[in-house]
Amino acid sequence: MHTYSTLTKDLEKMGLKRNDTVLVHSSMKSIGDVDGRADTVLDVLSDYFKDDGLLALPTLTWSNVNAESPIYNVRLTPSVVGILPELFRQRPGVIRSLHPTHSIAALGKYADVLTEGHERFDSPCHRYSPWGRLAASGAKIIFIGASISSNTILHGVEEWAQATDVLSESHQQLVSIDYDGRSIPVPSRRHIGGHSSYYGKLENHFKTIGAYDTGVFGNAKCIILDAQKITSFVSRLIKRYPAAFTRQWNEEHPNFFQDYQDAKD
Numbered sequence: 001m002h003t004y005s006t007l008t009k010d011l012e013k014m015g016l017k018r019n020d021t022v023l024v025h026s027s028m029k030s031i032g033d034v035d036g037r038a039d040t041v042l043d044v045l046s047d048y049f050k051d052d053g054l055l056a057l058p059t060l061t062w063s064n065v066n067a068e069s070p071i072y073n074v075r076l077t078p079s080v081v082g083i084l085p086e087l088f089r090q091r092p093g094v095i096r097s098l099h100p101t102h103s104i105a106a107l108g109k110y111a112d113v114l115t116e117g118h119e120r121f122d123s124p125c126h127r128y129s130p131w132g133r134l135a136a137s138g139a140k141i142i143f144i145g146a147s148i149s150s151n152t153i154l155h156g157v158e159e160w161a162q163a164t165d166v167l168s169e170s171h172q173q174l175v176s177i178d179y180d181g182r183s184i185p186v187p188s189r190r191h192i193g194g195h196s197s198y199y200g201k202l203e204n205h206f207k208t209i210g211a212y213d214t215g216v217f218g219n220a221k222c223i224i225l226d227a228q229k230i231t232s233f234v235s236r237l238i239k240r241y242p243a244a245f246t247r248q249w250n251e252e253h254p255n256f257f258q259d260y261q262d263a264k265d
Helices: 002-013 035-050 084-090 111-115 129-138 152-160 195-208 229-239 245-253
Strands: 019-027 054-058 072-073 104-108 140-144 172-177 181-186 210-218 220-226
Touching: 002 035, 002 104, 002 210, 002 245, 019 152, 035 054, 035 084, 035 104, 054 084, 054 111, 072 152, 072 210, 104 111, 104 129, 111 129, 129 152, 129 229, 152 229, 195 210, 220 229
Parallel strands: 019 054, 019 140, 072 172
Antiparallel strands: 054 104, 140 220, 172 181, 210 220
16 A cells, blocks of 8 residues: 555655656556545645645646537536546646646646646647746656656647647637636637657657656656657657658658657757
């Protein structure tokens, strides 16, 4: 049985500092039996980072906010990416951004700065959205029992580097309801193409550039990525091969990611 104390020690063993900025992708099931269950896991993460650092979790709603169901309520609309983000967004002091499909919830120093203004952008992961701010801030991306294929920041890199077939041409007319109950129109383009199915092929490259580390949290195997290093690497890749994450490209070049050689500017 894992406890608050043992899980806190696991964070320390991974070399995480209390003043780090971290984005956590998670699978509660992978952690195993925890005294206090998901609430204890969130207590551990929150207490570790909230005073001197910044803790962020994705609270995505891409599958339950769309043209047919266009209303996103920051207080009420559930996340679709697991129990930990769903419970985290409801905790006192946590601030959730207002983008209707790709919100982030955050706690700690500058949580308000991180999440501010997400609804101003017509794409999920704009360069100046919370996703871009995390990438630029030196954040660590922690995958607790989750695959790096769930790395939403890479969707952002594809947007910023103008990869092929990343966003829909048309907009869905979505609406965000903020903490004060005000309705904000947010015309939104959608991610298309299933590009994330190829993100896992970058694992060896991330190891090579020193952006990849591992650890254990409870029973869960963890991967820790350096956000700045991976975004720089993937940006260079996309600028040379804009279609690299499309299905057609990978069918035509099945060994592309194994053979790819980085060329720094």
